[in-house]
Amino acid sequence: MLERYLTAASTYAHWIDYQFLLIAVLVGFWLILAEAVMFWLIFKFRAKDGRPTQYITGEEKQQTRWITIPHFLVILCDLVIIVPAIMVWYNIKQVLPPPDETVRVIGQQWAWSFQEAGPDGALDTADDIRMVGELHVKVNTTYHFELMSRDVVHSFSVPAFRLKQDALPGRTIAGWFRPNRVGTYDIQCTQMCGIGHAMMAGRIIVETQQDHAAWLMRNSNPAVAEQRDPPASATDGGLTMAEMRR
Amino acid sequence: MSASAKPIANTRSATGIPTARLITWWVIASEIVIFGGLLASYIMHRVGHPEWADAASHTNTWAGAFNTFVLLTSSLCAVLAHKAADGHDGPKAAKLLRLTSLGGLIFLTVKGFEWTKDIHEGFVLSSGGFWSFYYTLAGLHGLHVLAGMIIMLIVAADAAKNQELQRVECIGLYWHFVDIVWIFLFPLLYIAR
Amino acid sequence: MSTQVVHAEPGILKKYFFSTDHKIIAMQYLFTGMAMALIGGFFAYVFRMQLGFPNQHVPGYGIVTPGKYNALVTMHGSIMIFWVAMPVLIAAFGNFLIPLMIGCDDMAFPRINRLSYQIFLLSALVLLSSFLVKGGPFGGAWTAYPPLSAVGAYNLTPIGATLWLIAVALEFVAFLLGGINFTVTTMNSRAPGMKMYDIPLVVWMIVLASVIFMASVGPLVAGAIMLLFDQTMSTGFFDPTRGGDPLLWQHLFWFFGHPEVYVVLLPALGIVAEVVAVFARKKIFGYKTVLYTTWAVGFLSFVVWAHHQFVAGIDPRMANIFSVTTLLISVPITEMVFLYIATLYGGSIHLDTPMLWALAFIGEFMIGGVTGIFLGSSGTDIYLHDTYFIIAHFHYTFVPIAIIAVYAGLTFWYPKMFGRMLNETLGKIHFWGTVIPFNVIFIPLFITGTAGDQRRVYSYAQFAEQSRPALQHLRTTSTIALLVMLSFQLVFLFNFFWSLRNGKSAGANPWRSATLEWTVPSPPPHGNFAELPTVYRGPYEYGLPGRADDFLPQNVPE
Ligand code: HEA
Ligand code: HEA
Ligand code: CUA
Ligand SMILES: [Cu+2]
Numbered sequence: 001m002l003e004r005y006l007t008a009a010s011t012y013a014h015w016i017d018y019q020f021l022l023i024a025v026l027v028g029f030w031l032i033l034a035e036a037v038m039f040w041l042i043f044k045f046r047a048k049d050g051r052p053t054q055y056i057t058g059e060e061k062q063q064t065r066w067i068t069i070p071h072f073l074v075i076l077c078d079l080v081i082i083v084p085a086i087m088v089w090y091n092i093k094q095v096l097p098p099p100d101e102t103v104r105v106i107g108q109q110w111a112w113s114f115q116e117a118g119p120d121g122a123l124d125t126a127d128d129i130r131m132v133g134e135l136h137v138k139v140n141t142t143y144h145f146e147l148m149s150r151d152v153v154h155s156f157s158v159p160a161f162r163l164k165q166d167a168l169p170g171r172t173i174a175g176w177f178r179p180n181r182v183g184t185y186d187i188q189c190t191q192m193c194g195i196g197h198a199m200m201a202g203r204i205i206v207e208t209q210q211d212h213a214a215w216l217m218r219n220s221n222p223a224v225a226e227q228r229d230p231p232a233s234a235t236d237g238g239l240t241m242a243e244m245r246r
Numbered sequence: 247m248s249a250s251a252k253p254i255a256n257t258r259s260a261t262g263i264p265t266a267r268l269i270t271w272w273v274i275a276s277e278i279v280i281f282g283g284l285l286a287s288y289i290m291h292r293v294g295h296p297e298w299a300d301a302a303s304h305t306n307t308w309a310g311a312f313n314t315f316v317l318l319t320s321s322l323c324a325v326l327a328h329k330a331a332d333g334h335d336g337p338k339a340a341k342l343l344r345l346t347s348l349g350g351l352i353f354l355t356v357k358g359f360e361w362t363k364d365i366h367e368g369f370v371l372s373s374g375g376f377w378s379f380y381y382t383l384a385g386l387h388g389l390h391v392l393a394g395m396i397i398m399l400i401v402a403a404d405a406a407k408n409q410e411l412q413r414v415e416c417i418g419l420y421w422h423f424v425d426i427v428w429i430f431l432f433p434l435l436y437i438a439r
Numbered sequence: 440m441s442t443q444v445v446h447a448e449p450g451i452l453k454k455y456f457f458s459t460d461h462k463i464i465a466m467q468y469l470f471t472g473m474a475m476a477l478i479g480g481f482f483a484y485v486f487r488m489q490l491g492f493p494n495q496h497v498p499g500y501g502i503v504t505p506g507k508y509n510a511l512v513t514m515h516g517s518i519m520i521f522w523v524a525m526p527v528l529i530a531a532f533g534n535f536l537i538p539l540m541i542g543c544d545d546m547a548f549p550r551i552n553r554l555s556y557q558i559f560l561l562s563a564l565v566l567l568s569s570f571l572v573k574g575g576p577f578g579g580a581w582t583a584y585p586p587l588s589a590v591g592a593y594n595l596t597p598i599g600a601t602l603w604l605i606a607v608a609l610e611f612v613a614f615l616l617g618g619i620n621f622t623v624t625t626m627n628s629r630a631p632g633m634k635m636y637d638i639p640l641v642v643w644m645i646v647l648a649s650v651i652f653m654a655s656v657g658p659l660v661a662g663a664i665m666l667l668f669d670q671t672m673s674t675g676f677f678d679p680t681r682g683g684d685p686l687l688w689q690h691l692f693w694f695f696g697h698p699e700v701y702v703v704l705l706p707a708l709g710i711v712a713e714v715v716a717v718f719a720r721k722k723i724f725g726y727k728t729v730l731y732t733t734w735a736v737g738f739l740s741f742v743v744w745a746h747h748q749f750v751a752g753i754d755p756r757m758a759n760i761f762s763v764t765t766l767l768i769s770v771p772i773t774e775m776v777f778l779y780i781a782t783l784y785g786g787s788i789h790l791d792t793p794m795l796w797a798l799a800f801i802g803e804f805m806i807g808g809v810t811g812i813f814l815g816s817s818g819t820d821i822y823l824h825d826t827y828f829i830i831a832h833f834h835y836t837f838v839p840i841a842i843i844a845v846y847a848g849l850t851f852w853y854p855k856m857f858g859r860m861l862n863e864t865l866g867k868i869h870f871w872g873t874v875i876p877f878n879v880i881f882i883p884l885f886i887t888g889t890a891g892d893q894r895r896v897y898s899y900a901q902f903a904e905q906s907r908p909a910l911q912h913l914r915t916t917s918t919i920a921l922l923v924m925l926s927f928q929l930v931f932l933f934n935f936f937w938s939l940r941n942g943k944s945a946g947a948n949p950w951r952s953a954t955l956e957w958t959v960p961s962p963p964p965h966g967n968f969a970e971l972p973t974v975y976r977g978p979y980e981y982g983l984p985g986r987a988d989d990f991l992p993q994n995v996p997e
Contacts, residue, residue, distance in 0.1 A: 170679025279657025
């Protein structure tokens with residue numbers, strides 16, 4: 001259902017979409033039922049002279065029935081909703097599948113900067129690739145991200161991945177995603193972070209293995225990395241985690 | 247209309263609890279959640295930061311203990327004042343209330359000395375987590391002591407003329423509350439290591 | 440006994456500005472609330488224009504810069520909740536109705552009551568004054584998350600932020616005083632014979648709301664003090680680099696913030712209950728059950744707060760607990776809504792304007808409610824958090840509450856307040872002109888939300904996915920609908936003030952209602968009851984079998 005409005009480009013995007021659909025169907029049914037009953041009653045019992053109103057306290061058994069039965073049905077619906085909801089949550093936020101790659105994401109007023117391992121596949125080494133506002137990832141690869149903030153609370157959001165996680169100053173928050181569709185997708189900041197909040201955009205570029213390898217070669221040369229280094233606003237994407245924790 | 251003329255609403259008592267006492271309890275209830283929130287936040291941080299203990303060790307436990315004693319005795323006076331009021335002895339109640347607020351005055355004076363000492367040693371509101379909480383908690387409590395004293399003197403003035411004696415009990419209740427808050431603050435700020 | 444003696448008529452100034460009469464104070468709250476509603480509505484107009492027609496000169500305002508946009512949104516949210524919903528629903532209706540409905544002459548503590556309004560007025564002035572200071576008003580969202588709200592270098596509105604905080608704190612004090620007064624009055628000052636279950640639902644709801652407010656606001660008051668010190672005394676309560684914790688504020692805020700939404704919901708439900716009972720000529724279906732569900736909601740509302748923080752960096756395991764409690768709370772509310780609908784059964788429904796508003800409330804609120812379920816289930820909230828889906832969700836709850844239910848109450852009690860009837864035709868025009876555009880404003884926002892539009896953003900130019908023309912069309916539609924809705928508010932304002940003079944006079948009980956406020960002349964004289972009433976039965980005795988008259992007032996002996 002959600003996919004009609006926005007492409008899904010990560011493995012767990014579909015889990016969320018299905019969960020959304022499930023809820024939509026269940027509460028949608030109840031909503032329509034409730035509204036229908038209400039309008040029907042308004043019509044059926046509209047004032048007609050000569051028809052006295054009935055005196056109903058709603059306290060007797062056979063009357064309360066009309067509330068208690070829906071009551072338990074709604075509890076049932078809630079159960080049907082909450083169980084998969086928690087499963088989705090558990091698999092996205094609580095357990096992290098073993099990573100193929102790890103990237104570091106740093107938010108600051110008002111830009112996202114990223115630190116990826118160079119060819120040596122290890123973070124915090126000379127050939128790391130640091131970029132501002134642009135993250136290159138391989139399709140069908142499980143990424144872990146280490147999310148941090150330099151100043152205020154930001155929120156790292158990739159709608160196409162159905163990924164969202166606040167970045168807190170003084171903490172490093174881990175998460176994961178697995179892109180499954182090549183393309184370029186938006187990165188938003190979804191936490192009010194000052195006047196630049198609306199400009200705190202980024203792009204995440206999902207590439208085939210080959211394209212990504214080529215891109216790596218192009219940028220991993222430290223010299224290149226230097227000149228590619230972010231402008232004043234966001235000098236060097238890579239404080240070490242120790243620094244970040246302070 | 248004269249605002250002071252009590253409306254009938256004020257004189258009724260559907261619950262059987264006198265209106266004055268009822269509102270006092272509600273005021274106290276709403277104060278409890280305020281101090282509760284602040285204390286909870288403090289305890290949370292304190293648990294998370296064992297290093298605050300040595301900051302806490304700078305506080306003067308004896309001063310704190312003495313103040314606890316002062317407040318307790320003043321609370322006793324408040325109780326006696328209530329007794330006197332029940333016995334319709336306004337003047338006596340007034341005397342005891344003034345004694346109670348004297349207790350408050352001593353409390354604040356001691357606090358004053360403590361704080362000047364702390365500040366001279368360079369511990370101010372902004373010198374680290376513990377001190378921030380120390381001054382905020384104690385400061386907020388101190389304000390309540392001050393407010394209590396002022397109200398108490400006003401009530402005493404009326405009571406001396408045998409007016410509004412029901413208020414003697416209420417301000418007493420409030421004073422006990424301020425007292426109990428301190429009973430919590432003292433160990434948490436001074437003793438806890 | 441006659442109360443008139445005690446209360447001789449005061450002079451004009453004393454009467455209207457320094458009065459301790461609960462009815463005058465109610466009016467003061469009402470008109471202040473309406474004025475603030477116009478301001479809040481105007482801000483909505485300005486930033487909606489920016490969203491609908493990006494970067495164009497907004498008539499009556501000018502160009503909306505990012506900084507201005509943030510400030511407008513923040514002020515809109517704060518004003519609508521703290522300076523419109525609270526004063527109108529709780530303070531205005533509470534002050535006007537409680538003494539009249541429980542059959543006494545005033546609040547138990549009239550001067551505390553007056554003080555409460557004066558502090559409230561001050562808080563409003565402090566807030567508005569922030570438009571005049573250097574840097575302008577605070578723009579860090581009504582949730583004011585630190586460090587943004589704590590550090591001037593981050594929010595660039597150091598003075599505005601502090602003024603906002605002080606204003607909110609003062610507002611809390613005002614409503615603590617008011618709420619305590621309501622609670623004590625209702626507990627102690629009821630007319631002889633009025634037992635716990637003879638109290639009209641609206642009084643119950645306003646008092647319970649006040650109690651919930653009182654119990655939840657404390658920690659945030661503490662938080663406000665801490666944040667104030669962080670702003671002005673360079674403490675580090677919420678500063679991670681100095682042993683503080685930004686999440687602490689979020690917990691303190693939402694521990695209040697969630698109960699708060701029910702604090703405004705309950706009075707609205709109360710108003711609707713009264714109106715539905717009168718115009719369906721029916722006893723409320725399961726009066727006691729309504730109360731039980733209300734208590735359940737009140738209790739549960741204290742254990743769901745972290746559903747606002749699912750992705751805020753809290754321990755992910757915590758989310759599961761709060762997800763469960765959040766779905767749980769939907770059960771009593773569902774039940775309450777169903778009870779209201781069941782009340783319609785077997786009635787004879789008169790669709791006068793107040794009833795239209797009341798029914799609209801039920802119909803619209805359900806939409807807002809069910810969309811809360813999407814957010815309550817942690818899995819889907821990962822995606823929906825801080826999108827326009829949430830904006831649409833809570834406007835489908837707030838607008839029914841603060842606008843629709845308020846109009847229901849105003850149109851219903853207007854005759855009692857001012858002694859004259861509102862014009863029915865204008866009323867119906869205003870009704871349709873408000874409710875239809877309202878849906879056209881916010882249904883598109885549900886769609887843009889599910890399509891990923893994030894909140895508090897003045898322009899989506901930076902975001903390819905959000906810049907799709909289809910989405911921009913939806914935003915524009917929404918804005919145009921708002922223009923229509925706002926223009927129809929003029930009909931109400933005209934009707935409101937025109938009828939003060941020209942409405943046909945109402946008489947004591949135009950709606951043939953059974954509760955006590957209708958047993959006194961309209962408007963009620965100072966001191967309300969010439970003869971203080973005694974109560975013999977519950978508030979909703981309509982359509983009693985075997986009686987000529989179809990209703991039996993609470994104060995009439997058998
Ligand atoms: C008075 C206002 C009001 C009310 C009544 C509600 C009611 C509810 N709200 Fe809402 N909410 C807000 C105002 C309100 N909310 C605001 C202002 C925010 C945003 C704050 C911000 O971030 O700025 C918010 C945000 C918000 C969030 C956080 C989203 C996020 O930030 O990520 C969540 C998540 O759980 C939530 C859930 C709910 C739920 C479950 C209810 C329930 O109480 C709803 C229960 C009602 C019903 C369910 C409808 C009636 C029942 C039926 C028609 C039968 C069918 C139902 C079922 C089968 C379940 N709300
Ligand atoms: C009670 C609460 C309330 C009410 C009624 C409204 C009413 C409206 N709100 Fe708002 N809104 C909020 C509470 C409310 N809002 C909050 C809390 C936020 C979040 C802020 C944040 O993110 O920090 C928000 C944010 C918000 C946004 C998101 C901005 C963003 O994130 O970028 C938008 C966007 O369209 C919006 C639009 C509207 C519109 C079009 C209305 C229209 O319905 C307004 C129409 C105006 C009127 C109908 C007023 C007319 C009144 C009279 C004529 C007087 C009679 C009235 C009385 C007697 C009370 N609101
Ligand atoms: Cu960063 Cu919003
Ligand atoms: Cu909530």
